[in-house]
Amino acid sequence: MRFTVPDIPRSLISSGQILPSVTVQEAVERVANFLAPGNVTVLTGAGVSVDSGIRAYRGKDGRYMNPNYKPIFYHELMDETEKGSLYRKRYWLRSYLGYPAVRNAFPNTTHYGLSALQYARIVPRLITQNVDGLHHKALSMSSIGPVHMQESILELHGTLHRVRCKHGHVVDRNTFQDRLSEANPKWLSFAREIERIGQEPRTNPDGDVAIEHLGISYSDFVIPECPTCLSENRLNDVHKPDLVFFGESLRAEVKDRSFHDIEKADRVLLMGTTLATYSAFRLLKSAVDNKKPVLMVNVGPSRADGIAGVEKLDIQSGAIMPDVVRNILGTRANQDTVINTMLNSGVVKPPPTDDDDRTPRAAG
Template sequence: MNMMSKHTQQAADRLYQFLQQHAPIAVITGAGISTASGIPDYRDQQGQWKRKQPVQHPDFMRCHLTRQRYWARSLIGWPTLRNAKPNVAHHQLARLSHSPLVSGVITQNVDRLHQKADTLNTIDLHGRADQIICMGCARQRPRQWMHDRCSQDNPSFLNFSATVAPDGDADLEVDFSQFQVPSCEDCGGILKTDVVFFGDNVPRERVDACRDVIRQSRALLVIGSSLMVYSGYRFARQCLENDQSIALLGFGKNRADDIATLKIEADISETLQCINH
């Protein structure tokens, strides 16, 4: 057994022991669990942004140019998110969700890869990128519908290439002023991806559902998230207040470092793959 595999097996053994001792466990996942599926993450190992912050909700709602920029970049970035497949970590967590060890999964991701892997009791904390919603009449449509509309109305933008960014974005910087953004066919309202943008709030009923999952658990496992965003960190604080143990799996700085019971710095996919039950 080489040093890497020995380290991974030790990490898996520690994690499995935590699962057994504290089951049932609530799980929070972040971007780090999906990078092996080809979806970039937001932050480096120090918890700092790797690129400019994503679009802000107030800017998207009040500024037409911001919406032009968002949908033009999404024209390039969305196919990567749409075509992504669950990786080993998703499948292994799905397997655990079918056992008494895991009570539910709260994901900060919007890629729906947990659902594609058949993970039970998954809550999309920040929404889902495969849907759009009208901010006027609240009608929902498939994201692909919007992608097709934008493609038809803006064929020249299909010629651009750019590095794919998280959540179906792309690092494209061109003149966006001529980009045609479709409006709602029913009411003429603003169409937006059905996710919680920065500067917006997670719906109260969704937060309450997450709190219930944690209340019904004995501990929390955080996988691939730095918890730098308060929408996820609040659940670690809830566990602290309830004297529930917290385990962290992933590399780098974590906002919950000082309150965690266990921190395992190891490859996520390899570690989960080594867990047998």
Template structure:
């Protein structure tokens, strides 16, 4: 029986992984050769990654046709001003995040994350700038990672300098909310899930132990700005690089698109590997529309 349950779990995990990958055309020989040539030509590549590389690990993105979060539900991402202003919004957010955290934090890197790590190890990649808050690049072993939109693994107070590791906060939340059910259907890109109003209303949201201020994950919510020092660090890394390689991002958000604009202004070559169109398709040097994991691993073996 235990073997059967194990197989069922593995089967469920595989189905969940690929349920969030949109339809795509498998890479052909031309795609492979073009990407290989691009990576062979450049020695200091800045890699920019988006939610499209984490779909293969079982985390849905927001915008993919038919399988993205916007296509599946009427859910809209948390807005920064609403989170700051309304205690009931924070309560709803933290209740969902609390239930979703065990699964979100247990998700593992996929072939794309490991391929990026391998390219960094051999000196091909100068830095990784990721829009994702899932820390999968860190789990894969990448070193020079800039989390453009922050991370869900750190929580900070909005009123003072207090911060806490998300795993430690989970212990505190469990102590304050022992009755919360840990069942849910679909995780979201920022790690929360859908709950009933009754479940949310009963939840005791976290507050700062130092000043009683509201706690917020160290994530750049919609409507908020990327910290200036992080923007400057990214600008510096772009200037140091000799090419930009975008993986799994539609570049819809300006904080990522401006990286492309800077690279164009500085005369750098840009390649994009993404299922579906991106905001920069008309200005990049190479665009390949296929699943990252289907091509990048093979390209890495031949570099």
């Protein structure tokens, strides 16, 4: 069976569809009018985390910013042969070095704008393809409980912040990072040194980094045994982040809830996503089939282009979201302490403009 990385059809990228230009004020008013009636389900993608310093997969033209992007597939990561062991060493070394940048990232103005709308019950359901946990960080400012948090945000593709062994034992990612550090003192020193000199490898949205261009081998990286499995008298060093890898299926309960969240909505907002993965694209299809009004806020081509019933604004979400919330909530935006704090929070620190690497330094 052949596995491929999801992509936007070449015909959409090459069509050169030109959308009517829209000013920031026009976009604010259009999005605010769309959201104001409430009961909106929002679907977000990698584009909403760019202002937090996390690279998107694709540039403004819809093409991969690293054309040689070669992720590890699920069947490769879980392969228990020697070949699979090498795949896991490659993945976990890259992820070990790349995870701190994701862990330490701060929510941006889009995250806080959406969280304010969640807090105000305008957006009761948010589905995110991102695995960085930044929607949770932003919404936690409202001091909502874990049950409400779980009901408010569905992580369609899982999270980087947990690790699961092949027998189902789950551990917090920081704990797993500590285990990796303990098992790999050489790599701990390397990670500290590149952080000290400010030369951290570039991080992908899924938290891994390309290191081959540094002339580094990952063959000596040690993946620790699962301690719970050891307590059950078995050896097991097969671990994966609690997220969906390419070639892996969504859990049935996640898939069912994603459709439920679309069906329960009166309208659907797509933000910062090209819908390249079918797990996200089929949610758009469900919304359109059920006659839901759909608005997309995204820069560049997407799989939604040309679909009847989808209105698209070609603009960055960070340029409009705080004003969208103020437009909808009026005086409450200033009078409600939680909302006011959210609207005055959020970083705007996108990766450098020359980060679009069409001549990649390394495959990865």
